[in-house]
Amino acid sequence: MYHLVFQACLAAAPAQCGQILLPAADSPDRAECLAGAGARVRDWLAARPDLSGGDPDCRANADLPALPLEEIAPGIWVTWGAEAQMEEVADGHIANLGVVLGRDGVAVIDAGVSRAQGQALHVAIRRITDLPVAHLVLTHMHPDHALGAEVMAEAGARIHAHHALPDALAARAEGYLDALARLYDPGEWIGTRVVMPDALVRDRARIGLGDRDLTLRAWPTAHTDNDLTVMVEDARVFFAGDLLFSGLTPVVDGSLLGWLDWLRGDPAAGAALIVPGHGRADADWTRLSDPQRRLLKALAEAARDAVAQGLPLSRAVPVIVDRLNPLKDGWHAFGETMARNATAAYTELEWE
Ligand SMILES: [Zn+2]
Known part of the structure; x- marks a missing residue:
């Protein structure tokens, strides 16, 4: 090729x-x-x-240049993001991206942070198949997942996303592109443009690849207001997007209470393997989701107490972060992310 x-x-x-x-x-x-x-x-x-x-x-x-792809189940490949924040790496390649190969074509799950990463994903896909890249699914609007999408669109992919993604992405597009230019060398971001999805998911949607189907599911506000998951039906591989973090501290950019609701349900029911947006895959829902659930639950409790004590936001944030500190083991970038999360949690719970 x-x-x-x-x-x-x-x-x-x-x-x-x-x-x-x-x-x-x-x-x-x-x-x-x-x-x-x-x-x-x-x-x-x-x-x-x-x-x-x-x-x-x-x-x-x-x-x-090609991204490394690992086959995690027959015909299902993942490139693993660095377990770091965007600021800590030279190229922004921090999100997990998926590739699902079917009889008639390929579906890609998230496209990376930039045109350069989208291109390197495309080159990697062409090392495993010549079949058309028919679909790109965006799990949410965050830049590390969404900004490589134009490459897949140019390759012929139809882009699927949560119905709330276009508004969320449009509102943040300029800031996301400015951040790329601020953080990385031009070689990493030149030509990157924001593209909008072709197909919006309100509740559920199905993508067919000939011999296998993907079920897309749009969720109420949790990590963001436009979270979407993907289940590869035959293999029972579940792509959670950033509704699940492992290793990297989860970021609350939607609703903490909504996210706890999502975690309380059984959103990955029947999954044989669960791929988080950041961190390694796991076959076991409880093992993968429990640390995040504990952390977010503790965050909600600490924020609630700070509100109940009448602490103003500026004083509440360090108090909340301090209280969560015993849970920091195993979470990268805990302090910075938790300070942001404490602000988000306080603001959400203040009006509870
Ligand atoms: Zn995210």
């Missing part, structure tokens, strides 16, 4: 460049990939006046 690539640079800062891959030009034949490459690149750049482009080339799949 050959991929069309070229160097793109910021029109305003021509020394700041990164590599762009246009998946629509993929071909098993280099000459075929090169035919029309110039026109493809021109068209792509025409819609992006902030970028200038170099000469197109077609490179062999093996010569391009």
Whole structure:
């Protein structure tokens, strides 16, 4: 397989460049990939006046950067994110991303933090199959999961998301893109754009890949107001998105009480393997979810007590974090994330 690539640079800062891959030009034949490459690149750049482009080339799949994919069940692959916050890594690759291979095509679950990560995921997928990437499912709007989506759209994928995702993503898009530019080298984010889903899920939806089905489920507000999970029905592999964290401290960006409600239910019922948004997969729901449930429950209790004592927010936050400190073992970035969570929890529970 050959991929069309070229160097793109910021029109305003021509020394700041990164590599762009246009998946629509993929071909098993280099000459075929090169035919029309110039026109493809021109068209792509025409819609992006902030970028200038170099000469197109077609490179062999093996010569391009690819994310490592691990097969966790037959035809189901995951690239594991670094167990870190976005600020702590050079490329923002912190979320777990999934690839499900069926008879007729591929479904991708989350697309990564940037165009560069989406491209590296695309190259990795092309190492395991030539089947079309038919679907991309976004588990929620957070940048580490959603900003690589345009690559999958250009590859032909239909994008599925929770019905509340478009509003949430649109409201934060500018801030997310600014954060990428602030945190990383241009090579990591050049060409990254926010794209909106094609299909919105209100309750449940089903995606067929010929010989296997995926059930998508949209949830009430929990981690965010647009959380969506994916069950691969035949293999009983459950992708929880960021409704489950392991190792990295969970971030409350929706509703703490809603999240506790979700955890109290049995959302992964029948799952043989559960893949969290961050951290390693586990076959056992209780083992995977208990530490997070304990932590969020303690957060709610501490926030409730702070409100009951009449502490103002500024004094409540350190008191809440202090009280949760004995639970910090095994949670990365506990202090910073818990300070943010304490603010969110206090604000939510203040009006209970
Ligand atoms: Zn998230």
